[in-house]
Amino acid sequence: MTRKRRTLPSCKTLLVIRLDNLGDYCLFRNFLQPLRETYADYEITLVCNAAYYEIVQACDAAYLDHIIPVDISRWYSYIHGFFYHLKILYQLSCKSYTTILVPLRRRSIWADDYLARFLPASHKICTQEVHLPHDPYNMFNDPTFYTTMIDTSFAPLFEFDRNKYVFSQLLGKPLTEITYHLDLSSLPKDFSLPCPEKYGVFVLGASSPRRKWALTSWIQLAQKIDPSFKVVLCGTAGEVLEGTKIERSCPRVLNLVRKTSLLELVHVLSRASFIVSTESGVPHLAMALGLGPVFVISNGNGLGYFVPYPQHLTNTDYHVIYHPEIEALLQTPHGFGRCMEAYKDNRLDLRISHPEFAKRVAEKMFPDFVKDI
CATH class of the missing domain: 3.40.50.2000 (Glycogen Phosphorylase B;)
Known part of the structure; x- marks a missing residue:
């Protein structure tokens, strides 16, 4: 043979x-x-x-x-x-x-x-x-x-x-002409957006469970959003339960968790007045598309590599809100480097609720999207 x-x-x-x-x-x-x-x-x-x-x-x-x-x-x-x-x-x-x-x-x-x-x-x-x-x-x-x-x-x-x-x-060339961008693709013909005229998006998912924000924090933030905006929830199968609980806690919520494809999500984001997201792929999609404002909730895992965006790649519509523990360490000498070492490998679990975290996100969104802090 x-x-x-x-x-x-x-x-x-x-x-x-x-x-x-x-x-x-x-x-x-x-x-x-x-x-x-x-x-x-x-x-x-x-x-x-x-x-x-x-x-x-x-x-x-x-x-x-x-x-x-x-x-x-x-x-x-x-x-x-x-x-x-x-x-x-x-x-x-x-x-x-x-x-x-x-x-x-x-x-x-x-x-x-x-x-x-x-x-x-x-x-x-x-x-x-x-x-x-x-x-x-x-x-x-x-x-x-x-x-x-x-x-x-x-x-x-x-x-x-x-x-x-x-x-x-x-x-073998400098590639100085390459910019960070993504062109919006055409909307699938069999999908009609059920989104309201004026809304913001909450993106609940993250590739690591420890990067997911506490459910109580999402509910607190949803209740602080200006009543003139609806809140559209987006996420994967892993966030179905959270989406249902947030929807029950706030009457101005439209739950699209697990109801959109990735391309459909892009179009939902493109029409939003604001985007609040965990440290996931969605903020990078939004920045490449030139959308904003984007509010990123971070546990410090991607510090330096994925957050914050350097000035030459972003605009004033990009905001990172770190866990209060990280914010405190950032204020110390060599705080950025110390945070990179201390909070790598998803060591900080955002699923554990912090009483001040939702308020800090609301402060970043005030007064355009939050009525009362």
């Missing part, structure tokens, strides 16, 4: 692996255009998180030849994960690749690195991160199967600027 030999790709092919969350993708996607221009003679395949597949299809398909979504919940499933890994590997291995690019390794060690390790390619490119000696990532950090590593030890902290640095090194 003879084994069939893998054939070399008939044309040059590039596989880009990006399996992290919506916010990460928002801050990455603007660099697909210069990547397409530089790799014009390549067939480009993007492996992405299925959670934002709609956005990739609607906004970025012009820069890609193939898009392969991966269901991250199935990928990390204890029961079905192994077989799902094999399925994705088989699907990807049906095509041969000249080059594999992993723009960011650290946050998806069991996904991005996994695929890059087992898929054959002549060139495998990744970024070289700097890790502290006690970082548990070091236990699994084996980059030897990569042929090229882009040194990001001098890269800016904020994610968009860091991506610009990585791609300028990869493509």
Whole structure:
């Protein structure tokens, strides 16, 4: 019995692996255009998180030849994960690749690195991160199967600027003309917005449970909103119960939790007078779309990397409200750096109610959207 030999790709092919969350993708996607221009003679395949597949299809398909979504919940499933890994590997291995690019390794060690390790390619490119000696990532950090590593030890902290640095090194040009933006796609024809004429949006969800705001805080804030505005609730299946409880506690609430697709959510956001959100992908969507004002409730996990936005990327309509404990530490000498160390890895759980937190958010929204603090 003879084994069939893998054939070399008939044309040059590039596989880009990006399996992290919506916010990460928002801050990455603007660099697909210069990547397409530089790799014009390549067939480009993007492996992405299925959670934002709609956005990739609607906004970025012009820069890609193939898009392969991966269901991250199935990928990390204890029961079905192994077989799902094999399925994705088989699907990807049906095509041969000249080059594999992993723009960011650290946050998806069991996904991005996994695929890059087992898929054959002549060139495998990744970024070289700097890790502290006690970082548990070091236990699994084996980059030897990569042929090229882009040194990001001098890269800016904020994610968009860091991506610009990585791609300028990869493509050999400064990319100063690349701006942070997202063009609003057309509204699906089978969806009619039930939203009122004048409303604000509360986004309840977050990728980590510890970044979700306490239910009592949401209710307190909803009751403080100016009566001339309705409050539209948005979220995923994980926030259905919270949405129902907020709806019962405040008569001016429209509950759209689990009732919109990602593209439909974008259009709900685009018509809102204000957006209040946890530290999730939604504020990044809103900033890329040029929407606002946006009020971000943060537990400090993404400090420096995802919050706050640097001045050159934002406007005065972007506001971060940190947990009162973080605010106090920020006022001390070297407070920003101390907060980055103290509150990384979602150490602060926002589900635990703080009596002053809702009031601090209301103060930021006063007097335009809150009547009484």
